[in-house]
Amino acid sequence: MRSRSDVVIVGGGIIGSSIAYKLAKENLSVTVLERDSIGNHASGFALGLLNPTNETGINESIGHQAFKMHQSQLEQIQEESGVDAQVQTLPHLELALEESEITALKSELDRINRYQNFQATWLEPNEIQKLEPRLTEQLSGGVLVEDVIMLDSYNLTLATAQAAEAHGAKFVLKEATGIVYEKNKAVAVTMGEDRIDCGVVVLALGPWSGATSLWLDIDIPIVPQKGEIVRVEGLDPPLGLHIHADPFGNSCSVVQKKDGATWLAATVKDGTGFDVAPSAEALESLSLRAVRMIPELESSQLVLHTACMRPITPDGGPILGKIPGKEGTFIATGTAGKGILLAPLVAQAMADLITNGTSGTAITRFGLNRFSTS
Numbered sequence: 001m002r003s004r005s006d007v008v009i010v011g012g013g014i015i016g017s018s019i020a021y022k023l024a025k026e027n028l029s030v031t032v033l034e035r036d037s038i039g040n041h042a043s044g045f046a047l048g049l050l051n052p053t054n055e056t057g058i059n060e061s062i063g064h065q066a067f068k069m070h071q072s073q074l075e076q077i078q079e080e081s082g083v084d085a086q087v088q089t090l091p092h093l094e095l096a097l098e099e100s101e102i103t104a105l106k107s108e109l110d111r112i113n114r115y116q117n118f119q120a121t122w123l124e125p126n127e128i129q130k131l132e133p134r135l136t137e138q139l140s141g142g143v144l145v146e147d148v149i150m151l152d153s154y155n156l157t158l159a160t161a162q163a164a165e166a167h168g169a170k171f172v173l174k175e176a177t178g179i180v181y182e183k184n185k186a187v188a189v190t191m192g193e194d195r196i197d198c199g200v201v202v203l204a205l206g207p208w209s210g211a212t213s214l215w216l217d218i219d220i221p222i223v224p225q226k227g228e229i230v231r232v233e234g235l236d237p238p239l240g241l242h243i244h245a246d247p248f249g250n251s252c253s254v255v256q257k258k259d260g261a262t263w264l265a266a267t268v269k270d271g272t273g274f275d276v277a278p279s280a281e282a283l284e285s286l287s288l289r290a291v292r293m294i295p296e297l298e299s300s301q302l303v304l305h306t307a308c309m310r311p312i313t314p315d316g317g318p319i320l321g322k323i324p325g326k327e328g329t330f331i332a333t334g335t336a337g338k339g340i341l342l343a344p345l346v347a348q349a350m351a352d353l354i355t356n357g358t359s360g361t362a363i364t365r366f367g368l369n370r371f372s373t374s
């Protein structure tokens with residue numbers, strides 16, 4: 001097989017599908033290569049929380065920009081694709097389970113309230129019990145944030161891919177094996193003996209991005225980080241807010257989604273390679289954390305236990321932009337556990353860069369050249 005496309009995107013997760021959507025809307029011919037199936041990895045198993053208020057440091061400003069973009073396009077993408085992303089708007093409650101956590105949590109109020117999309121207030125323990133009586137009585141207060149968005153990450157990825165297809169993008173289930181260069185300009189992507197000629201290549205392989213170092217002769221500093229999520233049977237009446245705390249010093253979210261299940265998320269484990277087998281250790285840990293927050297969950301039956309890999313960079317920020325010295329080659333990866341949140345911003349920035357040569361979003365600081373390359 002040999003064909004031609006203006007742009008070839010390697011990777012069909014939420015980042016690759018979102019870039020395809022933006023570029024296809026610009027009337028470019030776009031082919032997305034995905035070796036498995038759409039949303040088969042982290043994009044399909046992520047919690048689906050859109051909450052930029054818990055972002056600090058390098059990702060804080062882009063998280064809030066991305067949230068606004070989701071608000072403006074979620075309905076359109078669902079309409080164009082016919083896929084329900086199971087969107088919910090609900091309050092976020094950050095719990096202080098110990099008295100020692102009060103000062104740090106209260107200090108977040110001013111930071112969160114600087115953003116016009118959100119309003120944060122401090123709640124005393126008795127106010128929290130009135131809001132949700134099933135929460136543990138062993139708490140010291142919390143920050144209530146109005147409102148965040150919860151959705152189904154698999155459905156959103158599928159919706160975005162199908163909306164891209166509606167605009168002419170083509171998705172091919174084949175594994176890319178390399179990039180063909182002529183005088184350091186990308187001219188094709190190979191799939192074994194097959195190839196697709198193109199003028200632009202976008203690498204959006206998530207945790208597998210490091211493998212492209214061999215294609216580029218440039219180090220792509222991405223490592224996989226394992227994350228596991230447990231789903232248990234739903235609470236009755238349904239839990240009407242997203243709850244987060246750090247029980248036993250470990251982060252945990254509890255939320256009941258539109259599918260009815262209660263999600264307990266998520267573990268973080270480095271150094272596991274590409275092991276995506278759900279572990280008994282994670283199941284026990286997440287269960288204990290969740291029960292510390294909502295004791296009633298102790299009797300809940302297991303529905304599903306999933307594991308996936310996140311793409312992690314040395315400084316925690318994404319890698320976005322051109323590949324130095326490789327004309328027509330771009331990269332969008334390293335979004336860690338924030339790929340669902342950051343997807344529309346990354347997609348728009350990459351589409352602007354490819355079509356106009358510049359981006360209206362300040363992504364220069366996320367370039368690959370901030371790391372030592374060879």
